[in-house]
Amino acid sequence: xxxxxxxxxxxxxxxxxxxxxxxxxxxxxxxxxxxxxxxxxxxxxxxxxxxxxxxxxxxxxxxxxxxxxxxxxxxxxxxxxxxxxxxxxxxxxxxxxxx
Numbered sequence: 001x002x003x004x005x006x007x008x009x010x011x012x013x014x015x016x017x018x019x020x021x022x023x024x025x026x027x028x029x030x031x032x033x034x035x036x037x038x039x040x041x042x043x044x045x046x047x048x049x050x051x052x053x054x055x056x057x058x059x060x061x062x063x064x065x066x067x068x069x070x071x072x073x074x075x076x077x078x079x080x081x082x083x084x085x086x087x088x089x090x091x092x093x094x095x096x097x098x099x
Contacts (some may be wrong), residue, residue, distance in 0.1 A: 042085020
């Protein structure tokens with residue numbers, strides 16, 4: 001696996017997590033398209049923010065060695081980021097649509 005493939009896999013996990021979370025919690029859902037877009041950005045935001053701690057894709061593939069534990073952490077944080085993105089987006093829409 002290369003760093004780019006790990007990044008794409010992380011984004012895909014964020015998309016899936018956002019859509020699954022939106023499916024279970026209907027009041028946080030923005031539809032499939034909205035959940036997908038929010039999942040992409042939530043996943044990227046979390047991976048870029050927490051990736052500095054050492055589980056970014058290039059740390060996982062350190063000099064050709066593969067670290068599976070760091071990959072699992074990366075994917076879990078990506079999934080949490082996708083779900084958190086939905087919650088954050090719903091909070092923002094509620095705040096901006098007060099009337």
